[in-house]
Amino acid sequence: MTKSILVTGGTGKTGRRVVEQLRANWVVPRIATRNPKDESHVRFDWQDPSTFATAFENIGAVYLVAPTDTVDSLGAMQPALEAARQAGVSRFVLLSASSLEEGGPMMGAVHAWLRINAPEWVVLRPTWFMQNFSELHHRDPIRDESSIYTATDDGRVGFIDAKDIAACAAVLLTAQSVENTDHILTGPEAVSYDVVADTLSHQLGRRVVHHRLSVEGLAARHRDHGLPEDYAATLAAMDGAIANGSEDRVTGEVLQLTGRAPVSIAEFVQQNVDAWLMQQEPAYAE
Numbered sequence: 368m369t370k371s372i373l374v375t376g377g378t379g380k381t382g383r384r385v386v387e388q389l390r391a392n393w394v395v396p397r398i399a400t401r402n403p404k405d406e407s408h409v410r411f412d413w414q415d416p417s418t419f420a421t422a423f424e425n426i427g428a429v430y431l432v433a434p435t436d437t438v439d440s441l442g443a444m445q446p447a448l449e450a451a452r453q454a455g456v457s458r459f460v461l462l463s464a465s466s467l468e469e470g471g472p473m474m475g476a477v478h479a480w481l482r483i484n485a486p487e488w489v490v491l492r493p494t495w496f497m498q499n500f501s502e503l504h505h506r507d508p509i510r511d512e513s514s515i516y517t518a519t520d521d522g523r524v525g526f527i528d529a530k531d532i533a534a535c536a537a538v539l540l541t542a543q544s545v546e547n548t549d550h551i552l553t554g555p556e557a558v559s560y561d562v563v564a565d566t567l568s569h570q571l572g573r574r575v576v577h578h579r580l581s582v583e584g585l586a587a588r589h590r591d592h593g594l595p596e597d598y599a600a601t602l603a604a605m606d607g608a609i610a611n612g613s614e615d616r617v618t619g620e621v622l623q624l625t626g627r628a629p630v631s632i633a634e635f636v637q638q639n640v641d642a643w644l645m646q647q648e649p650a651y652a653e
Contacts (some may be wrong), residue, residue: 378398388530388536423450428540432462458487459485460488461478462493463475463478497554513574523615525617531552534625550624554629555629556631559577566633570640582604
């Protein structure tokens, strides 16, 4: 019997797109989720070892998305990773981040574990997602206030569409063989948040403003929106790093892996205009 592919985080930001890419290529993956809804799903919880055996049964490759409720990614994932190896899983494709080096914090520690323990492994290290503008924390201010708030100053980012990350993952999960290495994934150009605001303004027909905050001011804004103090400070500091050039790069990895160029920010905005349409007031009957 041919072994299957397990997609952890299979209903999440990249996981569901990995599933779509695999299905488009006639591959039927097993979707790992804490709340299964149909026969393509299997119950899986990083913190519940009783879910491991069924999830990894007859699996040859796994797409790994770390749990988001802890910064100790390896501590949370290692029991399941060891169970996967014992079940015969040979290939692991880990979603990490461009800012996380092998052996570093969070997924960087998982990266190091894979090098030592996995027969076949690849680590995807994408830069910031374009979906931050259409689905996550920038969406509502853009839609409701025509505003983007950052502490990035003129710093540039090679923003990447989650679909392009998923396309790379799907290729690597199904390839005959892989090189045990990591790939820094970016879009086709590095742009500032001013450029993003201008692109949105052009497509939406209204002015979208990039508000330049200090790192401390952005941390305060995050706290005001309910984030814990430490997390708010960490997120704001990442913007400070962008201001200092940490994400100002473009790689050709998406084209190399998939054979097609990644989506540009202009294309992404055009494709997702509906995400930022202002809410219309209800019409009242006379």
